[in-house]
Amino acid sequence: MTTINLTALTLADARDGLKARTFSSTELTKAFLANMEKARGLNTYVLETPEHALKMAAASDERLAKGAAGPMEGLPLGIKDLFCTNGVRTTACSKILGNFVPTYESTVTSQLWRDGAVMLGKLNNDEFAMGSSNETSAFGTPINPWRAKGDNKHLVAGGSSGGSAAAVAADLCLAATATDTGGSIRQPAAFTGTVGIKPTYGRVSRWGTVAFASSLDQAGPIAKTVRDSAIMLQSMSGHDAKDTTSVDLPVPDFEAAIRRGVKDLKIGIPREYRLDGMPAEIAQLWEQGMKWLKEAGATMVDISLPHTKYALPAYYIVAPAEASSNLARYDGVRYGLREPGKDIAALYENTRAAGFGKEVKRRIMIGTYVLSAGYYDAYYVRAQKVRTLIKYDFERAYADGIDAILTPATPSAAFGIGAMSVASPIEMYLNDVFTVTVNMAGLPGIAVPAGVDAKGLPLGLQLIGRPFDEETLFAVGQVIEDAAGSFHPAKWW
Amino acid sequence: MSVDQTTVKRIARLARIAVNDNEVEHLQGELNAILAFIDQLSEVNVDGVEAMTSVMPMVMKKRQDIVNDGNDAERVLKNAPVREDGYFVVPKVVE
Numbered sequence: 411m412t413t414i415n416l417t418a419l420t421l422a423d424a425r426d427g428l429k430a431r432t433f434s435s436t437e438l439t440k441a442f443l444a445n446m447e448k449a450r451g452l453n454t455y456v457l458e459t460p461e462h463a464l465k466m467a468a469a470s471d472e473r474l475a476k477g478a479a480g481p482m483e484g485l486p487l488g489i490k491d492l493f494c495t496n497g498v499r500t501t502a503c504s505k506i507l508g509n510f511v512p513t514y515e516s517t518v519t520s521q522l523w524r525d526g527a528v529m530l531g532k533l534n535n536d537e538f539a540m541g542s543s544n545e546t547s548a549f550g551t552p553i554n555p556w557r558a559k560g561d562n563k564h565l566v567a568g569g570s571s572g573g574s575a576a577a578v579a580a581d582l583c584l585a586a587t588a589t590d591t592g593g594s595i596r597q598p599a600a601f602t603g604t605v606g607i608k609p610t611y612g613r614v615s616r617w618g619t620v621a622f623a624s625s626l627d628q629a630g631p632i633a634k635t636v637r638d639s640a641i642m643l644q645s646m647s648g649h650d651a652k653d654t655t656s657v658d659l660p661v662p663d664f665e666a667a668i669r670r671g672v673k674d675l676k677i678g679i680p681r682e683y684r685l686d687g688m689p690a691e692i693a694q695l696w697e698q699g700m701k702w703l704k705e706a707g708a709t710m711v712d713i714s715l716p717h718t719k720y721a722l723p724a725y726y727i728v729a730p731a732e733a734s735s736n737l738a739r740y741d742g743v744r745y746g747l748r749e750p751g752k753d754i755a756a757l758y759e760n761t762r763a764a765g766f767g768k769e770v771k772r773r774i775m776i777g778t779y780v781l782s783a784g785y786y787d788a789y790y791v792r793a794q795k796v797r798t799l800i801k802y803d804f805e806r807a808y809a810d811g812i813d814a815i816l817t818p819a820t821p822s823a824a825f826g827i828g829a830m831s832v833a834s835p836i837e838m839y840l841n842d843v844f845t846v847t848v849n850m851a852g853l854p855g856i857a858v859p860a861g862v863d864a865k866g867l868p869l870g871l872q873l874i875g876r877p878f879d880e881e882t883l884f885a886v887g888q889v890i891e892d893a894a895g896s897f898h899p900a901k902w903w
Numbered sequence: 904m905s906v907d908q909t910t911v912k913r914i915a916r917l918a919r920i921a922v923n924d925n926e927v928e929h930l931q932g933e934l935n936a937i938l939a940f941i942d943q944l945s946e947v948n949v950d951g952v953e954a955m956t957s958v959m960p961m962v963m964k965k966r967q968d969i970v971n972d973g974n975d976a977e978r979v980l981k982n983a984p985v986r987e988d989g990y991f992v993v994p995k996v997v998e
Contacts, residue, residue, distance in 0.1 A: 510982050511981070511982065513978040513981055513982075610959065611958050611959050612959045612961065625957075625958055626958075651964075651966075654963065654964050655957075655959075655961070657959065657961060717947070719943075720943065720944055720947055722940075723940055723941040723942075723943045723944050724941075724944060726937060726940065726941050727941050727944070734918060738919075741919075742984060743983070743984070743991050743993055744982070744983060744991060745982035745983065745984070746982070746984070747984070748984035748985065751994065752994070753994050753995075753996075754993050754994050754996050755919070756921075756994075757993065757994055758919040759916075759919050759920060759921035760921050762918075762919055762920045762921070763920050763921035763922070766920065771918075771920055772930070772933055772934070772937070774918050774920065775911075775914050775915060775918050775920070775930070775934060776934060776937055776938075777918075778914050778917050778918040779906065779910075779914050779934070779938075780941075782914070782917060785904075788904075789941070791954050792944055792945075792947075792949060793941075793944060794954035794955045794956070795947075795949040795952040795953070795954045795955070796944055796947050796949065797954075797955040797958075798952050798953055798954065798955045799947070799949070799952060801955065801958070834933075834936050835933060835936065835937060836936060836937065836940050839940075850958075851958065852958030852959050877959060
């Protein structure tokens with residue numbers, strides 16, 4: 411019998427506790443399942459898999475007893491519903507996938523299970539990962555466990571990985587898988603006081619993950635601490651012959667990198683990220699981050715990334731274009747929803763009209779338009795040229811000796827559910843203004859909690875690294891975490 | 904650039920999404936707001952810039968052209984909304 415609050419442990423402490431046999435994976439898993447049951451009002455899980463979890467936990471306990479534990483042995487995780495899980499319903503939180511039950515396992519999750527992790531269930535996300543508040547999900551919006559001081563209003567947990575971020579912040583899993591196409595790991599992490607890293611494009615296999623925009627999509631973890639995110643990314647990473655864009659490079663020891671420190675590192679501060687009308691609290695947080703890193707021995711360097719302002723408009727060409735192509739597969743024939751029609755075209759049109767939500771339809775239509783005859787060069791090709799320029803901006807900074815770049819993670823703290831419902835789609839898109847450049851350039855980016863605003867809501871800082879240099883992000887992120895401390899919502903649910 | 908209602912209907916048709924006449928006006932407004940936003944790109948000088956094809960430089964991987972999977976109709980058809988005799992079923996396509 412133990413008196414430890416098992417679900418409040420970090421992933422690293424839980425790992426060490428399991429290895430020392432202080433508690434079992436079955437005890438740990440049961441504690442999370444009990445928390446999940448009490449927190450259903452937060453709407454983080456779209457499918458709980460308790461039987462599956464307990465079976466995996468029992469197998470882990472056997473391996474732990476035999477001394478044959480993997481690096482993630484017995485650790486209960488939540489899985490974003492964008493990762494295909496063999497025999498377990500996977501929907502991308504879209505009606506069009508209906509009751510789709512994959513007959514295969516995504517590479518990311520198969521590696522986590524290979525390393526001994528336990529699946530608690532599938533987590534809510536924006537439909538096909540398209541959104542910044544998780545309000546486009548067919549299962550409704552997950553609720554942020556954080557609330558403003560003296561206010562009971564429900565806030566969004568960000569998106570698209572809102573379920574992952576909210577579940578980690580509310581102790582409903584030790585850590586969660588997530589995906590990031592324009593900020594979908596880093597923005598929800600910032601909104602919930604958690605750590606989220608989008609690795610370099612190609613670091614993690616995309617095989618078996620529902621595709622949104624293939625040249626931008628990367629999976630990564632959302633976790634409680636920098637160390638936890640390093641442990642989990644280690645397990646998710648590595649070359650996969652089934653994804654031709656997966657990179658054949660050795661995966662470094664990420665956990666070992668977190669104690670490197672920042673002495674003599676050059677941290678770039680991009681002047682184009684000082685947006686007009688940036689809230690004072692965000693500007694102060696950024697200054698605070700610079701101060702912490704300076705105190706730890708790093709040098710701040712003013713840099714210019716001149717094409718920053720074009721990243722978001724270019725993204726809203728490239729991402730919808732790729733989405734319109736990727737989502738052509740949902741046709742009512744092979745899997746998912748089917749709405750009858752008088753002929754094959756009507757079958758397709760009716761199925762897609764009934765199955766896709768508003769935001770997804772909007773993006774498919776924009777993508778279809780920018781790829782259509784006569785517009786392809788003016789829109790798509792131009793956007794891909796702008797993307798090259800965005801990447802050059804970063805390459806120039808890194809060639810000048812910059813080791814990592816520090817920016818705010820988001821332009822604001824979490825906002826109210828429904829607060830954006832009357833706004834133009836563009837206002838929602840602006841949430842990703844600091845994160846989207848990173849996807850356009852394929853670089854790694856981490857969001858680390860760094861403080862709270864006047865209402866007591868968490869705010870995050872973002873670090874952007876050189877290609878395949880996640881290690882420096884973990885090292886710098888750890889310095890910020892050590893200075894800022896950790897952030898936990900007061901339990902009200 | 905902006906789209907008119909005929910173009911909205913044409914895009915919907917190309918995207919194979921049924922759109923009611925009463926949705927067209929609203930969609931037109933939303934699409935035009937997004938198009939106005941992305942039109943900012945026209946001010947960027949892209950002369951002589953190569954369009955990005957691969958965000959991380961890598962050599963396209965190749966594999967032997969051999970059968971390494973397949974012969975598993977049951978798994979392929981497992982999620983089919985309508986199936987018959989080992990086939991997907993669609994409305995009659997050929998007269």
